[in-house]
Amino acid sequence: MALRMQLLILVLFSVAFLLPPGAQAGEIIGGWEARPHSRPYMAYVKIATWRGVKTCGGFLIRDDVVLTAAHCNDEQGKGIVVLGAHNIRKKEPREPRSQKIRVRRWIRHPKYNKMTQNNDIMLLQLRKRAELNDWVQPIPLPHPWPEVPVGTRCNMSGWGWMQVNPAKSSDVLQDVVLEVMADEVCERNLTKPYDAKSMLCAGDPRGKKATLKGDSGGPLVCDGVPQGIVSWGPSNGASPEVYARVSRFVRWIRTVMKQLTPPDAPGISSRT
The missing domain is CATH 2.40.10.10 (Trypsin-like serine proteases)
Known part of the structure; x- marks a missing residue:
């Protein structure tokens, strides 16, 4: 019995040792489900690359501009931004319709360094303006x-x-x-x-x-x-x-946004 107990303790210790710091088997690492639509600025970014689909987060700062990390599109893929979503896999009962808008322009910081990930910031201009409501709002x-x-x-x-x-x-x-x-x-x-x-x-x-x-x-x-x-x-x-x-990048962000042609300008397509 004593030998079996020692072996059991050894096995449990080994399993615990293999877990990453701060993690527990089968449990979320410190997070919890957000109250639906309590973060109306949140954006879900899907990028289609030659390796497959890559996903990132982002946040709406103007009705046609989302801010995200520059490294999210190192491979120059094409993307879609989803706004107003809580469950990104299915539509929940009585949930407002999420907005899916294609990315028109990817604007990485000119001094972004892929190796060090310094200046890891990028603006996404959408092909059309988002419809602002209780579930979709820019953050200041x-x-x-x-x-x-x-x-x-x-x-x-x-x-x-x-x-x-x-x-x-x-x-x-x-x-x-x-x-x-x-x-x-x-x-x-x-x-x-x-x-x-x-x-x-x-x-x-x-x-x-x-x-x-x-x-x-x-x-x-x-x-x-x-x-x-x-x-x-x-x-x-x-x-x-x-x-x-x-x-650190607010002045650069505002300068770039002033130079962007509005999505609804004459001659600009607004297809989603």
Whole structure:
């Protein structure tokens, strides 16, 4: 009996050791289902590439512009943005109709670096204006260059992976609360270079909450303002993680939006 008990303990210890930090077998890594349509700025981005379909998050900042991560379309694929959705796999009873709009232009930051993922930000201009209603609304941009205090609790939403092994994505929008961390935490704990000027460090100090694959491009919303864009971090769902610092790019975003030809301008197709 004693030998069997020792063997059982050894097996359980081995299984626990193989789990990624902050994960539990069969459980979501720190998230929960969002209240349907409580994040009307959220966008689900589908990109068709030669390798297949890739998905990312994003957020509406104007009725014809979505903000996401530059690395979401490294392969120059074609895309569709879904707005006003909660369950992206099926239409729920009494749910308002989601809006599916093709991407007209992909505008990556001119200094985006694919290797370091510095300046990991991209604007998507839609082929037609979104119909704004209770379920689809743009979110205001932050002021340029403000500091987000360390310890600020922020909301992150997405349809990405809920667990690492086996990989499992979510049909419904998930929420998770993360904290802004000191730049030194990312500089000390991550393997790639961290640029404090254009990157924001955030995560869960206890290591039980995280964003995962498929959440890239989604917003880190602090006090109702998107301060970060999911960029990169540990592949096992551990903290800390790196976000593009939105305030750093506000002037560039506004300059680009002023130069965009409106979707309903004469001679511009508005096909979805």
